[in-house]
Amino acid sequence: MTHSHEEQPVVGVETGVGMAPGRINLIGEHTDYNAGFVLPFAIEQHCLARIRPTVDAASDAPLIVHSRQSDSRVEIARGDVVPGAAWIDGPSGWAAYAAGALWALVDAGILPRGALAAEVELDSTVPIGAGLSSSAAIDCSVVVAADRLFGLGLPPAQIAQLATVAETRFVRAPTGGMDQLVSVLAERDHALFCDMRSLQTELIHFDPSANGLEVLVVDSRAPHQLVAGEYRNRRLACEAAARQFGVPALRDIDEEELPRRLAGLDDDVLRRRARHVVTENARVLQTVELLRGGRIREIGPLLVASHASMRDDFEITVAEVDLAVEVLLAGGVLGARMTGGGFGGCVIALAEAGTSAALATAVDEAYAARGFSPPAHFVAHPGDGAVALAR
Ligand code: ADP
Ligand code: MG
Numbered sequence: 001m002t003h004s005h006e007e008q009p010v011v012g013v014e015t016g017v018g019m020a021p022g023r024i025n026l027i028g029e030h031t032d033y034n035a036g037f038v039l040p041f042a043i044e045q046h047c048l049a050r051i052r053p054t055v056d057a058a059s060d061a062p063l064i065v066h067s068r069q070s071d072s073r074v075e076i077a078r079g080d081v082v083p084g085a086a087w088i089d090g091p092s093g094w095a096a097y098a099a100g101a102l103w104a105l106v107d108a109g110i111l112p113r114g115a116l117a118a119e120v121e122l123d124s125t126v127p128i129g130a131g132l133s134s135s136a137a138i139d140c141s142v143v144v145a146a147d148r149l150f151g152l153g154l155p156p157a158q159i160a161q162l163a164t165v166a167e168t169r170f171v172r173a174p175t176g177g178m179d180q181l182v183s184v185l186a187e188r189d190h191a192l193f194c195d196m197r198s199l200q201t202e203l204i205h206f207d208p209s210a211n212g213l214e215v216l217v218v219d220s221r222a223p224h225q226l227v228a229g230e231y232r233n234r235r236l237a238c239e240a241a242a243r244q245f246g247v248p249a250l251r252d253i254d255e256e257e258l259p260r261r262l263a264g265l266d267d268d269v270l271r272r273r274a275r276h277v278v279t280e281n282a283r284v285l286q287t288v289e290l291l292r293g294g295r296i297r298e299i300g301p302l303l304v305a306s307h308a309s310m311r312d313d314f315e316i317t318v319a320e321v322d323l324a325v326e327v328l329l330a331g332g333v334l335g336a337r338m339t340g341g342g343f344g345g346c347v348i349a350l351a352e353a354g355t356s357a358a359l360a361t362a363v364d365e366a367y368a369a370r371g372f373s374p375p376a377h378f379v380a381h382p383g384d385g386a387v388a389l390a391r
Contacts, residue, residue, distance in 0.1 A: 014053075015050055015149065016050070016145035016147070016148040016149025016150070016388065017050050017390070018049045018140070018141040018143070018146075018148060018387070019049075019387050020137050020140035020141035020144060020163075020183045021043055021046040021047075021183055021385065022046065022126035022132040022134055023043060023132065023136070024132060024215070024339050024380055026040060026041055026206070026287065026339075027284050027287050027299075027302060027306050028040075028284040029306065029310055029316075029340070029341070029342070030316070030342075031251075031281050032177070033235055033238070034249050034250040034281075035197035036196055037196065037284040038193075038194050039193050039194070039284050039287055040178060040181075040186075040191065040192055042182055042192075042383045042385055044381055045125040045126040046124070046126065046137055046383075047122060047123070047124035048124070049122055049144070049145040051145045060078060061117035062076055063075075063078060063116045063117070063118060063119075063120070064076075064119040065095035065099060065122070066120070066121045067124075068121075069123070069124055069128065072092075078113065081099050081103050081106075083172065097135050097142075098142045099170070100169075100170025100171050101138070101146070102118070103166065103170050104165040104166045104170065108165075110154070115146070115150065120142060120145075122141075122142075130340075131346050132217075132340070133179040133183065135167060135171070135173065136167065136175075136179035136180045136183045137183060139164075139167055140163040140180055140184055142163075143166070144159060145388065148389075157181075160177070160184040160185065161177075163183070167179075174232070177196070177199070181201060183385060184385050184386045185203075186383065188381075188382060188383055189205065189206065189210070190206055190382060191204050191206040192204070193284075193288050204288055205291060207296075208296065209353065212352065213296065213297070214351055214352075214356055215348055215351070216348070216378075216379055216380075217378050218324045218347045218348075218349070218363055218377045219346045220347065221376060222320035222343075224344045224345075230343060234314065237270055237273040237274075238250055238274070240270060241270045241274035244264070244270070251281060253274070258275065258278050262274065272313040273314060276310065276314035279309055279313075280306060283306050283309075287299050287302050299334075299335060300333070302335065303334075303335030303337040303348075307336065307337035316338075316343060317338050317343075318344055320375070321342075321347055324363050324366075325337065325338065327359075327362050327366045328349040328351075328359055328362075331358070331359045332355070333350060333352075333359065334352075335349065335350045336348065336349035336350070348380070
């Protein structure tokens with residue numbers, strides 16, 4: 001294959017294919033932007049991205065993005081592949097996760113702008129908008145596909161960082177980078193302990209099935225409402241609390257000093273927001289310690305406490321989510337909690353192997369009795385991170 005236009009990079013393969021998974025956060029919610037700890041694992045559901053440079057492209061050939069799921073094709077003039085372009089807020093905005101990934105590579109000086117003369121095809125099995133990070137699955141799979149196509153050999157941490165830039169600077173989604181770290185760095189039967197201040201990560205053995213357990217996921221399908229505004233409010237509250245404590249971030253407050261610190265706050269809402277973040281960080285560390293010690297069966301109470309904290313102190317759960325947790329706990333699971341940013345999304349439960357079908361039926365019945373629309377469910381297996389495929 002030859003390229004007539006000098007802007008076009010020389011490539012070793014004609015198509016780059018990348019696969020990147022969605023994720024579940026086992027514990028550590030709203031701790032990321034407080035420079036704290038999270039413990040996500042990748043799921044087997046993933047996005048496949050296929051990139052083909054536009055052969056013999058005119059120098060102004062557009063970027064084309066398809067998705068099997070949105071069943072549409074978006075053509076973006078190369079000059080419009082910039083953060084803040086009007087189309088990003090319109091009906092074609094879904095294509096921004098892919099366009100942003102290529103833009104991040106161009107913006108970092110890794111690829112020339114000519115690399116945007118390409119066609120990207122997306123095909124994803126990650127439930128969309130359910131809090132399982134269908135968005136990171138796209139931006140990570142596209143960076144991995146481009147890495148392969150252009151023979152870049154980028155280190156995994158940089159792939160995650162570029163995918164994060166796509167989502168924060170191009171899509172302008174308020175996300176902290178956890179999703180991309182785990183989508184790229186995950187390994188089967190492990191969770192990824194992430195320090196969101198240093199961005200240091202450590203794989204922690206997390207293998208429910210080897211312990212006679214399984215992770216049941218219930219997607220509440222509750223309508224997401226006010227999510228962006230509420231998310232911003234929570235961030236502002238956390239920043240205000242940190243300011244009043246005189247620390248750079250809530251990460252810097254220890255659980256032992258919390259009662260004394262909280263007594264010094266004048267506002268009850270701030271007090272509860274801060275208490276969630278500080279105790280949640282402690283719960284992540286405790287979960288990591290138990291998993292390191294092979295004590296997976298003992299993490300249940302930490303999951304339950306995390307949910308109570310999100311419900312009562314951080315106030316980010318909704319009735320559908322609380323009901324699923326309640327029914328699962330009544331059904332005898334070891335622990336259950338909402339996962340993800342909140343106001344809908346998914347609940348996870350650590351359950352005895354083989355019990356998920358009956359538990360799911362119990363949740364379905366409880367939803368029907370309350371007049372909620374039926375939830376979705378599946379058993380999640382901690383899976384591998386992103387890879388480039390032969391093609
Ligand atoms: P989550 O990452 O939890 O699924 P987000 O709101 O961060 O939720 O990302 C969901 C958005 O990502 C969708 O609204 C859509 O724009 C885009 N998206 C995800 N998967 C696909 C897909 N397969 N095809 C098209 N767009 C997708
Ligand atoms: Mg997302």
